[in-house]
Amino acid sequence: METPLLAFNDKGIYCAAADVYLDPWKPVDKAIISHGHADHSRYGHKKYITHHSNVPIISHRLGEISVTGKKWNESFTINGVKFSLHPAGHIIGSSQIRVEYKGEVWVFTGDYKTEDDGVAVPYEPVKCHTFITECTFGLPAFKWTPQEQVFTEINNWWAQNQADGRTSVLFGYSLGKAQRLLKHLDPSIGKIYTHGAIENMTEVLRSQMDFHETTRVTRETTKADMKGNIVLAPGSAHGSTWIRKMVPYVTASASGWMTFRGARRRRAIDKGFVLSDHCDWQGLLSSIKETGCEKVICTHGYTDIFSKYLREQGYDARTEETQYESETGQLESDKEKDSE
Amino acid sequence: MRAFADLIKTLDSTNKTTLKVEALTEYFKNAEDKDKVWTIAILSHRRPPRPVNTTLMREWASELANIPLWLFEESYHIVGDLAETIALVIPKSDSSTEKSLNQFLQEILDLKKKPEDVKKEYLFDNWLNLNYYERFVFTKLITGSFRIGVSQKLMTRALAKATEIDEDILAYKLMGNWEPSKITYNKLILEENEEDFLSKPYPFYLAYAIEDEPDALGDVSEWSAEHKWDGIRSQVIIRNDQLFVWSRGEELVTDKYPEFEALVGVVPNGTVIDGEILPFPDGEIGTFNDLQTRIGRKNVSKKLLEKTPVILKAYDILEWEGEDIRNTAFGERREILEKLYHEVRSDELPLHLSESIRFKTWEEAAVERENSREVKSEGLMLKRLDSPYLVGRKKGDWWKWKVDPLTIDAVLTYAMRGHGRRSNLFTDYTFGLWDEEKKELVTFAKAYSGLTDKEFRKLDAWIKRNTLDRFGPVRSVTPHYVFEIAFEGIAESKRHKSGVATRFPRILRWRLDKKIEEANTLEDLKALIP
Numbered sequence: 052m053e054t055p056l057l058a059f060n061d062k063g064i065y066c067a068a069a070d071v072y073l074d075p076w077k078p079v080d081k082a083i084i085s086h087g088h089a090d091h092s093r094y095g096h097k098k099y100i101t102h103h104s105n106v107p108i109i110s111h112r113l114g115e116i117s118v119t120g121k122k123w124n125e126s127f128t129i130n131g132v133k134f135s136l137h138p139a140g141h142i143i144g145s146s147q148i149r150v151e152y153k154g155e156v157w158v159f160t161g162d163y164k165t166e167d168d169g170v171a172v173p174y175e176p177v178k179c180h181t182f183i184t185e186c187t188f189g190l191p192a193f194k195w196t197p198q199e200q201v202f203t204e205i206n207n208w209w210a211q212n213q214a215d216g217r218t219s220v221l222f223g224y225s226l227g228k229a230q231r232l233l234k235h236l237d238p239s240i241g242k243i244y245t246h247g248a249i250e251n252m253t254e255v256l257r258s259q260m261d262f263h264e265t266t267r268v269t270r271e272t273t274k275a276d277m278k279g280n281i282v283l284a285p286g287s288a289h290g291s292t293w294i295r296k297m298v299p300y301v302t303a304s305a306s307g308w309m310t311f312r313g314a315r316r317r318r319a320i321d322k323g324f325v326l327s328d329h330c331d332w333q334g335l336l337s338s339i340k341e342t343g344c345e346k347v348i349c350t351h352g353y354t355d356i357f358s359k360y361l362r363e364q365g366y367d368a369r370t371e372e373t374q375y376e377s378e379t380g381q382l383e384s385d386k387e388k389d390s391e
Numbered sequence: 392m393r394a395f396a397d398l399i400k401t402l403d404s405t406n407k408t409t410l411k412v413e414a415l416t417e418y419f420k421n422a423e424d425k426d427k428v429w430t431i432a433i434l435s436h437r438r439p440p441r442p443v444n445t446t447l448m449r450e451w452a453s454e455l456a457n458i459p460l461w462l463f464e465e466s467y468h469i470v471g472d473l474a475e476t477i478a479l480v481i482p483k484s485d486s487s488t489e490k491s492l493n494q495f496l497q498e499i500l501d502l503k504k505k506p507e508d509v510k511k512e513y514l515f516d517n518w519l520n521l522n523y524y525e526r527f528v529f530t531k532l533i534t535g536s537f538r539i540g541v542s543q544k545l546m547t548r549a550l551a552k553a554t555e556i557d558e559d560i561l562a563y564k565l566m567g568n569w570e571p572s573k574i575t576y577n578k579l580i581l582e583e584n585e586e587d588f589l590s591k592p593y594p595f596y597l598a599y600a601i602e603d604e605p606d607a608l609g610d611v612s613e614w615s616a617e618h619k620w621d622g623i624r625s626q627v628i629i630r631n632d633q634l635f636v637w638s639r640g641e642e643l644v645t646d647k648y649p650e651f652e653a654l655v656g657v658v659p660n661g662t663v664i665d666g667e668i669l670p671f672p673d674g675e676i677g678t679f680n681d682l683q684t685r686i687g688r689k690n691v692s693k694k695l696l697e698k699t700p701v702i703l704k705a706y707d708i709l710e711w712e713g714e715d716i717r718n719t720a721f722g723e724r725r726e727i728l729e730k731l732y733h734e735v736r737s738d739e740l741p742l743h744l745s746e747s748i749r750f751k752t753w754e755e756a757a758v759e760r761e762n763s764r765e766v767k768s769e770g771l772m773l774k775r776l777d778s779p780y781l782v783g784r785k786k787g788d789w790w791k792w793k794v795d796p797l798t799i800d801a802v803l804t805y806a807m808r809g810h811g812r813r814s815n816l817f818t819d820y821t822f823g824l825w826d827e828e829k830k831e832l833v834t835f836a837k838a839y840s841g842l843t844d845k846e847f848r849k850l851d852a853w854i855k856r857n858t859l860d861r862f863g864p865v866r867s868v869t870p871h872y873v874f875e876i877a878f879e880g881i882a883e884s885k886r887h888k889s890g891v892a893t894r895f896p897r898i899l900r901w902r903l904d905k906k907i908e909e910a911n912t913l914e915d916l917k918a919l920i921p
Contacts, residue, residue: 190465190466191463191466191480192466192479193479194479196483302406310479311471312403312475313470313812313813314814314815315403316406317812317814317816317844320406321404321405321407353465355861356462356465363459
């Protein structure tokens with residue numbers, strides 16, 4: 052049997068011809084990294100290759116590492132295998148990884164979304180034969196609303212809480228979601244406070260992009276300072292002693308999981324805004340179509356259901372086990388992404 | 392409908408009880424009367440009969456969403472709520488409706504008799520032309536059960552605020568049988584009408600479980616104790632030579648227990664007794680399993696009546712000589728009850744007295760509690776002698792002091808996704824015990840509670856990574872984790888594969904320290920049968 056261009060082994064997605072791994076979950080010699088979230092960029096590889104704008108992110112997260120930055124669409128060859136990175140639109144610096152060998156093209160999406168969020172470079176479809184895709188939200192129940200509408204709701208919610216004399220606490224990942232929220236909050240309503248994890252990450256990203264002014268919540272910050280203002284915090288801050296400082300407060304979470312009423316209620320959050328950095332159902336289907344691919348490999352999310360549907364639609368689709376956060380990824384407050 | 396959908400959206404946007412009550416109060420102040428009646432009905436679980444079966448609804452929704460039925464079903468298992476799934480998969484719409492809530496409900500009532508194609512057209516039309524929350528509410532009204540984190544108690548509190556009528560009086564008015572399509576808001580809430588009160592029960596007073604040792608309750612001489620019976624909490628009403636039997640779920644169950652007709656003409660009119668319906672086969676108290684054979688039956692056969700008759704174990708009296716005596720001290724109410732009992736008692740009459748026990752010390756009470764399983768009770772009830780009969784679950788005057796549950800160590804074998812706030816999380820578990828050769832795990836119980844949210848999440852993540860096989864919403868998992876399962880009672884059962892039925896199984900502890908080989912066997916379980 053011919054060796055496939057990319058194979059899934061116990062360490063990650065392996066390209067045998069180039070002897071290189073894509074987003075490996077165990078330490079390897081050479082790793083091409085799609086983006087800076089912890090389940091895709093792990094500790095311990097000897098060499099990291101990633102997009103320029105992801106370099107400061109993983110350097111901040113992983114400390115001293117040997118990393119090479121690449122530009123969008125810049126080809127580089129390893130043992131005769133041609134690689135290039137293309138915008139995935141998930142968070143700043145998130146790439147799809149294109150792999151070409153002897154005329155055969157594979158694309159690995161990492162995580163991606165089709166909507167332009169105003170922060171990440173927008174997703175670009177890349178033609179390929181085999182498309183390795185995430186499907187975190189691969190169910191027809193997931194349908195995103197254009198973000199303008201969601202941000203209008205978020206800003207209205209903040210203004211209403213302010214009118215009621217309450218502090219707004221908005222939860223989102225420290226890397227990606229927090230900056231997207233920050234970019235679209237309306238600073239004319241009030242001050243924007245940040246949890247330390249978010250402030251640190253935003254500080255790293257300010258060199259690449261302008262963000263509204265933020266104020267870190269410190270020991271000296273008082274209840275009165277924050278009253279009526281908004282606080283951006285990682286989900287892990289919910290239910291902590293840290294948040295008591297904001298009393299009286301109202302909580303909200305911005306996530307694709309907020310589609311489910313149960314997800315919001317279970318986490319005892321007041322308000323849920325459906326805002327995701329992943330594709331919704333239609334986004335996944337249209338992306339797959341645009342690549343012109345024949346084969347699809349689903350890596351994480353509702354993989355079994357989604358690949359079964361793709362097969363019914365005539366694709367040669369299958370599922371591969373990976374250690375990217377899939378079904379378990381929905382417990383956002385527990386994610387290691389936020390525990391940095 | 393728009394106002395009602397907005398209300399549901401507001402209730403959905405907060406976790407704080409005060410804000411929920413505020414939103415409901417505002418709604419009750421502004422809504423039109425007919426809508427108010429329906430809102431009260433819906434929030435007190437009086438829903439219109441389901442006009443379309445859910446199989447058809449699933450088919451139609453997947454047709455409209457242009458997805459295969461299997462994909463709809465998979466989505467439903469993950470979303471955990473049918474109406475929510477339907478509202479999500481159908482193409483989005485931003486339009487809204489002018490029609491009132493009561494118009495919708497009248498249409499839904501009329502829909503039941505319509506041919507299938509009319510029903511389909513009606514659903515399609517509304518699904519496509521309502522926005523997300525209206526569509527969700529509309530579908531909820533059709534599928535029934537409206538659980539949205541608002542209890543009847545909360546709704547009653549808001550109604551009391553809006554009307555300035557006492558909350559307990561409202562609770563009383565809302566009890567019993569009334570039809571939202573026929574009754575007016577005036578008649579239901581505002582008017583005082585003697586006749587309506589003929590069948591009405593009183594709101595039940597419910598006890599909390601005791602928190603510490605009972606000596607924290609103070610002087611033992613201020614307390615009366617009795618055994619805590621494991622049957623159906625009920626009120627038996629004799630008024631105007633008529634019998635009414637109400638269960639705690641506010642269900643009129645008179646027809647299910649014809650035995651109690653014997654009380655009419657013996658117990659005087661104007662009497663309401665609070666007690667427990669218990670099975671009484673062969674002249675002694677049976678198990679809850681015996682009672683199960685009576686619960687769901689509307690038409691009770693003569694044979695069943697002979698095999699499993701029921702009795703009322705009376706423990707309180709709420710109305711006497713036509714007077715509401717709930718504010719009389721418990722001690723005095725007991726004297727009235729006991730006097731009545733001794734006057735009317737006979738071997739044929741299905742009225743028994745729940746004996747009240749007085750102790751000199753709490754230690755003495757503890758000894759009696761240990762005796763509970765022998766007399767087929769679940770433990771003791773402690774009631775303050777000078778207490779009135781309160782409404783709902785209130786702390787202070789009544790406490791339940793159950794015996795410690797029986798426990799066994801079992802292995803997690805299957806898991807299913809939960810519903811409501813547990814949707815998309817595997818929180819419904821099946822547990823197995825070893826057969827004799829310790830080769831196979833035999834299912835013995837299902838349990839849904841007993842873990843913390845954090846433990847649920849941890850176990851959920853593990854289940855997703857250790858699934859062996861999928862059967863629709865159910866997954867079999869690698870036998871790996873041992874849990875200590877607690878249960879209240881145990882009896883032989885032909886309906887269970889294991890041959891044993893347990894009462895109220897729940898998880899007591901996640902035994903991370905135990906390997907599956909150390910879990911108990913079915914024989915160990917059977918040894919617990921008294």
